[in-house]
Amino acid sequence: MSRKNKREHTSDQLPKLGIQPYLDLMERTALQNTDRKLAHLGLLMLWLGDNAIDTIDLNLETFGLTESxxxxxxxxxxHEDRELITPSSLADRLGIRRASVTAMLDWLEKRHWIIREQSTLDGRKIHVKITQEGRELVARALPVFWSACSSIMSEIEEEERMLLEKILMKLKSSMEKKLGVGR
Amino acid sequence: MSRKNKREHTSDQLPKLGIQPYLDLMERTALQNTDRKLAHLGLLMLWLGDNAIDTIDLNLETFGLTESxxxxxxxxxxHEDRELITPSSLADRLGIRRASVTAMLDWLEKRHWIIREQSTLDGRKIHVKITQEGRELVARALPVFWSACSSIMSEIEEEERMLLEKILMKLKSSMEKKLGVGR
DNA sequence: TAATTTTAGTTAGATAATCTAATTATATAA
DNA sequence: TTATATAATTAGATTATCTAACTAAAATTA
Structure with a gap:
């Protein structure tokens, strides 16, 4: 009784509707020329993306890190030992403002995971480098990161895998083109 | 000259490495029992998820809305006219704290898109409802939302579509199970 | 070469989305 | 009736962003 009664008071959980009500709503409210099937896939991708990010965040949390x-x-x-990394180039690559990078670098520097060095060639520029401590953190986090990545896809079977890889690569380049970004 | 010269000064862009350096790093740093192929797919899903969210955010921005x-x-x-929606049930469903929901509802209420009504049956509870104004906003945003969803997938061809749908549905349920969430 | 403009980075101040802990009111259980 | 549990809010914090203004240095130009 006690357990059951308790549940009854915990009340008012929103029922999980599943995807059908969304599709019904789409039927009624999408433009005529919107491809319903593709929009369905896009909605799934959006939801999966949220879940994938949550999974990764959960794993990075252990190391006091966020995705950004x-x-x-x-x-x-x-890029270590390949090119000079400046706050500007990071901002450019991450698609955020220089001011936002400054804040992030302050945070990372306070924890001794990166250092800033003034460029000798161009006094306006700052050279951002990962420290030994930072490298050690990354070395500890990487195995967890990869295993989290693979856990996202753990249900995929070999036959599907090849095809999915092809499709995801294609989507990656088409979305990057559309958004004007890239890695 | 002028254009070219300018480019040369725009300097220090980080080259886009593509996925290979990530895979090389994975090879060196993943645990033995981590399935590299699946981790590769997971990494792609993570990136695509970011891009999908960016696409949606960009479109919702027009309406002064964020994804949350x-x-x-x-x-x-x-859920309108189906069940009583309370801040608690929203928090539960969205996977965030009640305090966070309070803040979001304050924001939405200030714009007259929702209203809060005290429950008559249980004085502790608040009944959250969308207003007419809110409904009109949603009606304007929905077509844009669906078209944004479909644009994410615009490159997908009919043969791939069926299979992709099957795979994404499977991933959705496996990830929701793992994370203990659902829609 | 001196003056102007551009670039790189930071600072200041704002907003949004989250959190935890404490508080208030109400309802339930012992 | 008293103690406990629940619902919502408030207060105060952190993180991740933004824009606008500022400083210093470099590049351009007149």
């Missing part, structure tokens, strides 16, 4: 800080550390790691 | 406010309005629309 992680992106910065990953960029610094991948 | 839109989610609330959509929930109110779909």
């Amino acid at each position: 800080k992680w992106d910065v550390l990953l960029l610094l790691t991948l | 406010k839109w989610d609330v309005l959509l929930l109110l629309t779909l």
